[in-house]
């Protein structure tokens with residue numbers, strides 16, 4: 608997982624992916640959308656959790672597409688549909704969406720509207736800007752799909768003269784919603 612090829616903005620930190628996917632409640636054969644997939648790290652981890660996951664990984668950057676494609680090949684991820692374009696438009700064309708991880712904030716309100724229109728069971732948004740978090744919470748509340756919001760801080764141990772100190776990473780907000788209120 609940590610030999611991933613990188614692209615700016617990614618990969619999402621493994622600890623954040625772990626929390627986000629624990630909130631997702633993936634099930635076998637789900638149709639999972641990785642919105643703003645970047646390196647594809649979230650899809651790669653998600654595919655290890657359940658059987659027969661159908662992944663649609665979307666990004667609007669060519670360089671992210673190239674990196675994600677190589678990572679999916681290297682990690683032998685089956686059932687991935689890698690799509691270049693604007694996520695809200697791609698989601699609107701989809702037949703079914705069970706779960707979505709949203710790691711890109713462009714057109715976030717349109718993305719949420721499109722996911723809600725598909726009755727997505729679980730939507731997990733990862734954001735670092737507080738303005739994005741507020742917009743996402745408000746829209747999810749308007750759509751009747753808001754579940755919870757988390758503020759996650761991770762400090763990583765680093766060597767300091769042969770001993771260990773902790774260096775904090777920037778806080779990340781995880782907003783959880785969807786039609787399923789039980790997770």
Ligand SMILES: C[S@@+](CC[C@H](N)C(=O)[O-])C[C@H]1O[C@@H](n2cnc3c(N)ncnc32)[C@H](O)[C@@H]1O
Pocket residue numbers: 615616617618619642643644645646647648649665666667668671692693694695710711712713714715718
């Ligand atoms: C922070 S990076 C995502 C990192 C990714 N989760 C990973 O682990 O590598 C955000 C990505 O979302 C993409 N993005 C943002 N908004 C988008 C949208 N509306 N549609 C498609 N891609 C989008 C950006 O191009 C960027 O590659």
